[in-house]
Amino acid sequence: MSDRCLAIIGGGPAGLFCAIQAADAGLRIQVFEKNRACARKLLMSGSGQCNITHDGETRAFLTHYGDNGSFLKPALLNFQNHDLVTFFSEHGVQLETEPGGKIFPVSRKAHDILEVLIRECSLAGVKIRSEEPVIEVSHESGRFLIRTGKDSLYVDAVVIATGGETYPATGSTGDGFRLARTLGHQVTGTGPALTSVNVQNYLFADLSGISFADLPITLFRDGKKIRTHTGDLLFTHTGLSGPGILDFSRFIRPGDLLKVSFVPGNDAQKVNAILVELIAAAGNRQVKTVLGKFDLPERLIRKLMEIAGIDLELTGPHLSKKDRTSLVDLITACPFVVRSLGGPDEAMATRGGVALGEVNPKTMESKFLPGLFFIGEVLDIDGDTGGYNLQAAFSTAMLAAKRIRMIEGQNLSSSSK
Numbered sequence: 001m002s003d004r005c006l007a008i009i010g011g012g013p014a015g016l017f018c019a020i021q022a023a024d025a026g027l028r029i030q031v032f033e034k035n036r037a038c039a040r041k042l043l044m045s046g047s048g049q050c051n052i053t054h055d056g057e058t059r060a061f062l063t064h065y066g067d068n069g070s071f072l073k074p075a076l077l078n079f080q081n082h083d084l085v086t087f088f089s090e091h092g093v094q095l096e097t098e099p100g101g102k103i104f105p106v107s108r109k110a111h112d113i114l115e116v117l118i119r120e121c122s123l124a125g126v127k128i129r130s131e132e133p134v135i136e137v138s139h140e141s142g143r144f145l146i147r148t149g150k151d152s153l154y155v156d157a158v159v160i161a162t163g164g165e166t167y168p169a170t171g172s173t174g175d176g177f178r179l180a181r182t183l184g185h186q187v188t189g190t191g192p193a194l195t196s197v198n199v200q201n202y203l204f205a206d207l208s209g210i211s212f213a214d215l216p217i218t219l220f221r222d223g224k225k226i227r228t229h230t231g232d233l234l235f236t237h238t239g240l241s242g243p244g245i246l247d248f249s250r251f252i253r254p255g256d257l258l259k260v261s262f263v264p265g266n267d268a269q270k271v272n273a274i275l276v277e278l279i280a281a282a283g284n285r286q287v288k289t290v291l292g293k294f295d296l297p298e299r300l301i302r303k304l305m306e307i308a309g310i311d312l313e314l315t316g317p318h319l320s321k322k323d324r325t326s327l328v329d330l331i332t333a334c335p336f337v338v339r340s341l342g343g344p345d346e347a348m349a350t351r352g353g354v355a356l357g358e359v360n361p362k363t364m365e366s367k368f369l370p371g372l373f374f375i376g377e378v379l380d381i382d383g384d385t386g387g388y389n390l391q392a393a394f395s396t397a398m399l400a401a402k403r404i405r406m407i408e409g410q411n412l413s414s415s416s417k
């Protein structure tokens, strides 16, 4: 082993996996972890069951990281979901795919995943320095000076794998963003992602628990339409949740307007025409009975009529054009003004992070500071629910390790000449 050193800051899935994969590069590897135990967030993932990745082609994967999927293409092609499955099965943890595509350990224990990572680090001679947060990293004459609460040391390469800034109790408190800035890297605006939204003057609290499949949700800001997302939606006590909202939340800000259509595939004009026809054919039936034809939950129909100020006993022939228009608007574009997003203790990921333009997507190395790497959630990458974040952590870790092995290989061959 050479006397060259690699410091990995953060003992989460990205940091530990990078250490394992870089182990045969021949340098001394130390993982600095601020907590007593590594990877607390990994243990919470998938409610402790660890939804480690997702089934499907890489091309489909790339669509699950908001607007930043293309940065991950080299990482996800180099180390794909099936490579991750193979790695764990070769190390004694079998994985299985749920009907919707989520992949979990058969045991449903995140702990089994962590056990492999810790064991392989130990077998590879990686030193894990727990309860040793890195406070500062500086770059001096081609080497990096690492300062922890207990020690200062020079290393030849540094991997920043400190995660994001949500669930701070797990150790992810945004330290990596600060370290990146002091090393000259830009950090794009960070905030909560994979979170529910709280709604101003929310009128649906008594419908909490009712969920809907595949509803189109349109986001407006300052009167302008920003984008539409389709996904499952859940009413909560304070607003909206469900995978459709969680995956969309990276784009949502307080004050935004969300409009939800409860009748996917039908615009207001079409719904109005259908309603006119249904009422004409329904004789003296009540409006709420006619609305049942749209396959909406009865409690939602009552709520929408209540909001529109329409008597629940009103019969079809007595529905005014104005009230019909209000109903159609609520069915096709029900408005929700966002009061706030879930806070750091609720958001499962961080949007924003180390700016991708300054990191080489083929190596995860800084574009202007050779030997400095960023992997995992510290990057401006956040995935949808379904295993996309952990796959990104493992794939970016693998790419950085590959580059470190290459650099060390070159160093060895030039020193032996």
Ligand SMILES: Cc1cc2nc3c(=O)[nH]c(=O)nc-3n(C[C@H](O)[C@H](O)[C@H](O)COP(=O)(O)OP(=O)(O)OC[C@H]3O[C@@H](n4cnc5c(N)ncnc54)[C@H](O)[C@@H]3O)c2cc1C
Pocket: 009, 010, 011, 012, 013, 014, 015, 032, 033, 034, 035, 038, 039, 040, 041, 042, 044, 045, 046, 047, 050, 051, 052, 053, 132, 133, 134, 135, 161, 162, 163, 164, 166, 167, 170, 171, 172, 173, 175, 176, 347, 348, 349, 375, 376, 377, 378, 386, 387, 388, 389, 390, 391, 393
């Ligand atoms: C409740 C919950 C459930 C989730 N479920 C899933 C899921 O099922 N599937 C999925 O794909 N994703 C899931 N995620 C997201 C996923 O867990 C993260 O994206 C992933 O853990 C990121 O890995 P990472 O190694 O980059 O960072 P982290 O896992 O956050 O690890 C970073 C590590 O760095 C350490 N650290 C931070 N600062 C310092 C410092 N200054 N010095 C030393 N150490 C430091 C931290 O203590 C931590 O151990 C979930 C997240 C949460 C909160």
